Amino acid sequence: MKDFISQLNKSFESRIRLGIMSVLMVNESIDFLSLKEMLDASDGNIASHVAALEKAEYLTIEKKFVGKKTSTTYTITPFGREAFNQHLNALEQLLKR
Amino acid sequence: MQFKVLLAMDQKEKDYLQDLTEIRSMMEKSSRFISLSGLAGVFAGVFALAGSISAYYILKNFYIAIWYENDIIQLSKDLVLHLFLVAMAVLFLSLFFGYYFTTKKAKKLGHKTWNKTSRLMLINLAIPLFAGGIFCVSLFLHGNLGLIAPTTLIFYGLALVNGSKFTLNDIKYLGYCEMLLGLIATFFIGWGLWFWAFGFGILHIVYGISMYYKYEHKQ
Numbered sequence: 181m182k183d184f185i186s187q188l189n190k191s192f193e194s195r196i197r198l199g200i201m202s203v204l205m206v207n208e209s210i211d212f213l214s215l216k217e218m219l220d221a222s223d224g225n226i227a228s229h230v231a232a233l234e235k236a237e238y239l240t241i242e243k244k245f246v247g248k249k250t251s252t253t254y255t256i257t258p259f260g261r262e263a264f265n266q267h268l269n270a271l272e273q274l275l276k277r
Numbered sequence: 278m279q280f281k282v283l284l285a286m287d288q289k290e291k292d293y294l295q296d297l298t299e300i301r302s303m304m305e306k307s308s309r310f311i312s313l314s315g316l317a318g319v320f321a322g323v324f325a326l327a328g329s330i331s332a333y334y335i336l337k338n339f340y341i342a343i344w345y346e347n348d349i350i351q352l353s354k355d356l357v358l359h360l361f362l363v364a365m366a367v368l369f370l371s372l373f374f375g376y377y378f379t380t381k382k383a384k385k386l387g388h389k390t391w392n393k394t395s396r397l398m399l400i401n402l403a404i405p406l407f408a409g410g411i412f413c414v415s416l417f418l419h420g421n422l423g424l425i426a427p428t429t430l431i432f433y434g435l436a437l438v439n440g441s442k443f444t445l446n447d448i449k450y451l452g453y454c455e456m457l458l459g460l461i462a463t464f465f466i467g468w469g470l471w472f473w474a475f476g477f478g479i480l481h482i483v484y485g486i487s488m489y490y491k492y493e494h495k496q
Binding site for chain 2: 195198199203205206214217218219268271274275
């Protein structure tokens with residue numbers, strides 16, 4: 181039981197981060213505005229959580245210009261996918277006990 | 278003391294469960310457009326039935342609707358125009374009410390009507406429909422009129438199966454039904470209008486009502 185708790189990933193403890201990772205798991209990539217709409221959180225809030233997840237190398241950020249506006253898209257890394265799956269398994273095991 | 282620890286555990290467990298629920302809902306919400314309303318289906322079905330009935334009477338009242346000229350089938354221009362207007366009215370009314378009920382449901386769920394998932398759903402619906410539409414024009418120009426109604430059913434079914442990946446999964450089974458009905462109809466040329474009325478009318482109404490009771494009635 182203790183073992184499962186240690187498998188829970190601290191990086192995914194906030195609700196917003198869980199949301200970001202869940203969305204990225206099922207979408208090839210997602211832009212900032214769509215992510216914001218789905219999570220219903222403020223710009224700054226999302227940006228800081230995304231930055232933390234990028235630092236952990238769970239996702240990559242791509243910025244490009246669409247006309248004059250910048251568009252930012254996020255993609256999950258294979259490492260991030262593995263980490264999130266592990267976290268999900270740990271959650272499931274904890275509830276199964 | 279021990280009691281307190283147990284309580285804390287329960288709380289923790291609730292949090293994990295909530296986490297999992299949240300993850301599941303996020304995955305679903307970000308990859309599927311779930312605001313599609315069952316009532317949209319019911320209204321589309323009713324309009325399709327009304328359209329079929331008026332098409333039936335239009336066809337009945339045209340005595341010299343079809344004749345042959347140099348072995349090529351000819352249609353009365355008036356008849357084609359009448360049927361075209363009926364079809365357009367059905368299409369327009371269905372889309373209008375479909376949009377109306379879907380935005381209403383989206384608002385209730387707190388979702389947007391126009392977002393990534395609805396775009397994906399529409400694009401995936403449109404691709405087989407576009408191919409089917411061109412194919413029907415070709416059938417019309419070659420005089421294969423009897424195959425037009427079955428073809429619309431088949432391609433509409435394919436479109437639903439294709440689009441169902443981005444919306445409520447139930448749509449897939451409606452797609453299979455429409456496809457099967459269209460394929461059966463290809464063996465009963467001349468009954469096209471009846472198959473069409475059943476596929477676009479009755480099936481839409483039945484499916485719309487069942488979807489409405491499954492997803493919207495309770496909420």
